[in-house]
Amino acid sequence: MLERAGVPTVSICTDAFVVPARAMADVYGAPEFEFVTIPHPIASLSPPQIEANVRPVITEVVRILAGG
């Protein structure tokens, strides 16, 4: 919805939520919507562990934001 309002957007979810995320994208008529996924879980991790999971996907986040 933000994208449709002209705001570059990227959704990041853990791999446990890829199927429901895809289902929601279908509901909104955007089956091609791109997600970035990181390993599950998040809630029980320390900040350094989260950073370690996020670092590998940063280039992917930037690529999607840039419309690549």
Next chain:
Amino acid sequence: MDGAPAGLPVIDVDAVRRVLEEYAERGWTDGLPVMPVTESYLAEFLEQTSRGPDEVLLSMPHLNRACTVRVAAINAAMAGCRPEYFPVVLAAWSALEAEGYVTRGIWQSTTGTAPMLLVNGPIREQLGLNSKGNVFGSGFRANATIGRAIRLTAINAFGLRPRELDQATQGNPAKYTACIAENEEESPWPPFHVEHGFDASESTVTAMTMRSVVHIEARHTTVPEQLGRDLADTVRRTGALIHETISACIALGPEHASLFAGAGWTKDDVRRFVYEHAVNSREALAAVGKDAVSGKTRWRLSSEHPDATADTAAEQGSGNVVSVLNSEQAVQIVVAGAQNAGVSAVIETFGPRGGPPATATVESASA
């Protein structure tokens, strides 16, 4: 054998099986067989209400989906409801909308809640809704199919299929069906709907968002304070805490209700006692890593977590005592079950923590 035994209708069993398999293959079921629905059978349901078939009962804007009276009727028929049950199903949808969690995505949550319906008033007797023995169990068509009608509609109208839009980690058994009636006849207090401003001659459905039904054994006591502490101990359990506080509906067995009433306790007295005793010590919360809240989400976490901030109890200087309820109104009380043992249950709800319950009236047959 030639033909069917005398007096029995002739049906093509293979055709019935093909229909049931077709419904299952299309994903239109909860896993159990459903009743095939024809236009003429559907019409019998629609005749039960003054509401038009295209009237929208409930919308989920975030899913771009809505449920009409017609779609609700189809699913009620598929669930095995008799047509005369349909006004109760419609009232359930009104109550669910009023309750508010459903339209905010709670049925998609990992928590895996289920709608719990409570029926009051004369419609219980008219439809044979069970309020007594095995009230949470199986064996009663009206209870079984009215609750199931909600689930099938969630699946078929809103697309809330498990592992897709429904992300429940485990779900709970009530996701097949959960509809009870209050045992008004064996309750020492006014019925639930009368307590909340309805007339005894009205029939109502109250909707709750439930996480679990926790069983309480207390056959041993005749002391209301002992029983009250057993109830409060179940309400306060730390495993129930994701947010700072919780809500609960206590389903008292008639024996327990009589114990309280015999000691002169009103429903409000029970509510107040549970509210005052449903507390954890700061140490007990620390022992499970729930002694603070996240500054971002206000979900409970350890005071050692980098996002931790003081919970409301700490902010208010309540010392070592942390209540799990934010008000007496966060506890609802109903009477349900058989008059045969000192057994009750706490229905753990995700819902209003205070304020009135979400109750809707059942349209009368003469409408």
